[in-house]
Amino acid sequence: MRATLIYGAGDVRIEEVPDPRIEHPTDAVVRVVRSCVCGSDLWPYASRPASEHGDRIGHEFLGVVEQAGSDLSRVRTGDLVIAPFVYSDNTCQFCQEGLQTSCEHGGTWGADGVDGGQGELVRVPQADGTLVTIPSTQDSSLLASLLTLSDVFCTGHHAATTAGVNERTTVTVVGDGAVGLSAVLAAKRLGAERIILMGRHPDRTDLGIEFGATDIVAERGDEGIEKVRELTSGAGTHAVLECVGTKPALDTCVGVVRAGGTISRVGAPQYSEGPLGRPVFMRNIAITGGVAPARNYIEELLPDVLDGTIQPGRVFDRTIDLDGVPDGYQAMADRKALKVLVAF
Amino acid sequence: MRATLIYGAGDVRIEEVPDPRIEHPTDAVVRVVRSCVCGSDLWPYASRPASEHGDRIGHEFLGVVEQAGSDLSRVRTGDLVIAPFVYSDNTCQFCQEGLQTSCEHGGTWGADGVDGGQGELVRVPQADGTLVTIPSTQDSSLLASLLTLSDVFCTGHHAATTAGVNERTTVTVVGDGAVGLSAVLAAKRLGAERIILMGRHPDRTDLGIEFGATDIVAERGDEGIEKVRELTSGAGTHAVLECVGTKPALDTCVGVVRAGGTISRVGAPQYSEGPLGRPVFMRNIAITGGVAPARNYIEELLPDVLDGTIQPGRVFDRTIDLDGVPDGYQAMADRKALKVLVAF
Numbered sequence: 001m002r003a004t005l006i007y008g009a010g011d012v013r014i015e016e017v018p019d020p021r022i023e024h025p026t027d028a029v030v031r032v033v034r035s036c037v038c039g040s041d042l043w044p045y046a047s048r049p050a051s052e053h054g055d056r057i058g059h060e061f062l063g064v065v066e067q068a069g070s071d072l073s074r075v076r077t078g079d080l081v082i083a084p085f086v087y088s089d090n091t092c093q094f095c096q097e098g099l100q101t102s103c104e105h106g107g108t109w110g111a112d113g114v115d116g117g118q119g120e121l122v123r124v125p126q127a128d129g130t131l132v133t134i135p136s137t138q139d140s141s142l143l144a145s146l147l148t149l150s151d152v153f154c155t156g157h158h159a160a161t162t163a164g165v166n167e168r169t170t171v172t173v174v175g176d177g178a179v180g181l182s183a184v185l186a187a188k189r190l191g192a193e194r195i196i197l198m199g200r201h202p203d204r205t206d207l208g209i210e211f212g213a214t215d216i217v218a219e220r221g222d223e224g225i226e227k228v229r230e231l232t233s234g235a236g237t238h239a240v241l242e243c244v245g246t247k248p249a250l251d252t253c254v255g256v257v258r259a260g261g262t263i264s265r266v267g268a269p270q271y272s273e274g275p276l277g278r279p280v281f282m283r284n285i286a287i288t289g290g291v292a293p294a295r296n297y298i299e300e301l302l303p304d305v306l307d308g309t310i311q312p313g314r315v316f317d318r319t320i321d322l323d324g325v326p327d328g329y330q331a332m333a334d335r336k337a338l339k340v341l342v343a344f
Numbered sequence: 345m346r347a348t349l350i351y352g353a354g355d356v357r358i359e360e361v362p363d364p365r366i367e368h369p370t371d372a373v374v375r376v377v378r379s380c381v382c383g384s385d386l387w388p389y390a391s392r393p394a395s396e397h398g399d400r401i402g403h404e405f406l407g408v409v410e411q412a413g414s415d416l417s418r419v420r421t422g423d424l425v426i427a428p429f430v431y432s433d434n435t436c437q438f439c440q441e442g443l444q445t446s447c448e449h450g451g452t453w454g455a456d457g458v459d460g461g462q463g464e465l466v467r468v469p470q471a472d473g474t475l476v477t478i479p480s481t482q483d484s485s486l487l488a489s490l491l492t493l494s495d496v497f498c499t500g501h502h503a504a505t506t507a508g509v510n511e512r513t514t515v516t517v518v519g520d521g522a523v524g525l526s527a528v529l530a531a532k533r534l535g536a537e538r539i540i541l542m543g544r545h546p547d548r549t550d551l552g553i554e555f556g557a558t559d560i561v562a563e564r565g566d567e568g569i570e571k572v573r574e575l576t577s578g579a580g581t582h583a584v585l586e587c588v589g590t591k592p593a594l595d596t597c598v599g600v601v602r603a604g605g606t607i608s609r610v611g612a613p614q615y616s617e618g619p620l621g622r623p624v625f626m627r628n629i630a631i632t633g634g635v636a637p638a639r640n641y642i643e644e645l646l647p648d649v650l651d652g653t654i655q656p657g658r659v660f661d662r663t664i665d666l667d668g669v670p671d672g673y674q675a676m677a678d679r680k681a682l683k684v685l686v687a688f
């Protein structure tokens with residue numbers, strides 16, 4: 001089969017690799033129908049040291065079960081399934097608490113002999129726990145929205161949920177990438193009436209407005225903080241959803257959060273230390289979020305996607321085939337594409 | 345009247361100062377009956393630069409209202425009252441949300457022309473909002489417990505509450521000072537069945553056991569983390585209450601918290617940045633807490649103190665008069681006293 005490998009910064013290739021096969025009776029093999037490139041894939045695409053061997057990459061996909069291991073009881077051959085961006089048994093103590101990203105028997109795609117998601121086939125460990133079966137469909141826009149439950153929309157939802165967003169909270173979303181826009185949509189779905197989106201790409205913030213943003217703040221740094229404070233009578237917002245992952249973005253969050261409010265981080269942190277001193281302490285700011293346990297949210301979000309109440313797949317603004325993946329990375333890195341969908 | 349002033353590190357003096365008087369119709373003047381020295385007073389006692397003028401100090405007191413401003417309707421002359429460690433109007437948007445520490449008309453004792461709490465009389469701004477009237481009593485041990493509602497027990501309660509402690513959460517308390525012991529008592533009161541106290545002073549951890557700690561870990565750093573993990577099947581505890589305020593203590597919290605768990609900080613941070621990188625993000629650790637809005641908790645905690653269900657005043661292990669305050673500071677700094685009560 002053919003799959004995507006990354007060899008170093010700016011060096012993504014499509015190559016022939018061995019077909020996966022069932023290795024454990026709890027495995028399934030899934031033929032990928034839709035995959036995509038994640039903002040977090042751009043970090044290695046920007047900085048991975050060059051090497052002679054490539055690493056498999058990609059962690060968002062949906063597809064059809066082609067082989068099912070003998071221990072599986074939920075997942076059957078022929079099922080259309082969504083794979084969350086980590087695999088998990090869905091039975092351990094952490095999974096039972098809804099934290100499948102800390103599963104005792106879980107792991108990540110494209111590592112430890114497990115295929116990446118940007119390829120034709122994927123061996124799925126712990127398939128009964130990992131995969132969520134969905135109604136069969138060939139509707140392209142629905143498939144795109146369903147694919148977002150693998151990662152990006154669940155990540156936005158995780159930000160909003162862990163920040164306690166509801167109809168009484170005001171919200172700021174920092175970042176107008178696909179995760180930020182998903183966070184806007186998730187906050188709107190949870191009832192927030194005031195959603196300030198901080199972003200400076202009009203094509204993206206326009207979609208943010210369609211997703212439910214009530215105000216756009218294009219300014220950054222102190223100027224952006226000042227603008228959000230002006231919009232909130234000086235107080236800031238109850239919830240701030242950090243969807244970038246950089247230290248300046250986090251500093252902006254501290255600047256725009258209301259006393260007693262919550263900053264939820266879902267941008268993978270490109271820093272090891274952050275602001276936890278007196279300004280955060282004296283104002284009782286909570287910092288929460290983390291890597292999203294998508295598996296915990298898929299069943300809850302699925303009905304709204306299936307009936308079209310929400311269309312998170314609108315974050316995809318370019319569709320390519322597997323051969324187009326290297327160009328897709330470059331387009332996202334150049335900000336010429338918001339998020340690239342791979343149709344097989 | 346006589347009051348406590350701090351002139352520099354190690355230099356606390358009792359001096360004659362002008363009697364306070366009503367300056368605004370919302371003021372009251374309170375004659376102090378009990379006051380005390382706070383762990384946070386020890387930071388300036390350790391490091392304040394020496395100067396020719398002293399600053400008033402002390403922020404925990406209860407007493408009898410001696411004069412009441414003309415605008416007051418709740419507080420009356422002769423009332424026995426508890427003063428939380430900041431004053432607040434109790435009506436602004438933040439007070440209404442239970443965050444009186446961010447009151448729009450609030451402030452701190454011993455600053456901006458307001459008396460400190462370690463003196464004979466205190467002018468109390470926003471007295472109707474600030475003061476909580478309690479039944480008159482001369483019972484010394486009850487007065488000691490009531491005084492803890494001014495700060496230390498409410499601070500422990502804030503740690504436990506913001507960490508979401510209940511009968512299903514396991515808890516680690518980092519620090520065996522008066523705040524840490526209060527956090528143990530608060531966690532026990534909220535139903536926690538497993539409370540691990542990290543501390544290495546046997547006289548203090550013994551009181552911790554009486555307050556509800558089920559395990560004592562005397563080791564610090566990596567060794568202490570390892571010990572807590574051993575006690576929790578490797579997982580750590582759901583809630584970790586940080587009651588010290590130093591960076592190493594916070595690092596210990598990150599080491600002992602369970603994936604998906606919460607670190608609540610109530611030790612005033614002696615650092616500006618802290619761990620917010622991948623180990624915290626990938627494990628979905630929330631960091632919450634902050635300066636405790638004691639005013640928000642007093643009414644809720646009062647019945648359990650009045651009927652003796654809890655005796656938080658047991659953290660006081662030395663009682664002095666006003667002239668003894670300088671020695672009291674030194675005794676606490678030398679760890680010869682856990683917490684010093686000042687009886688007038």
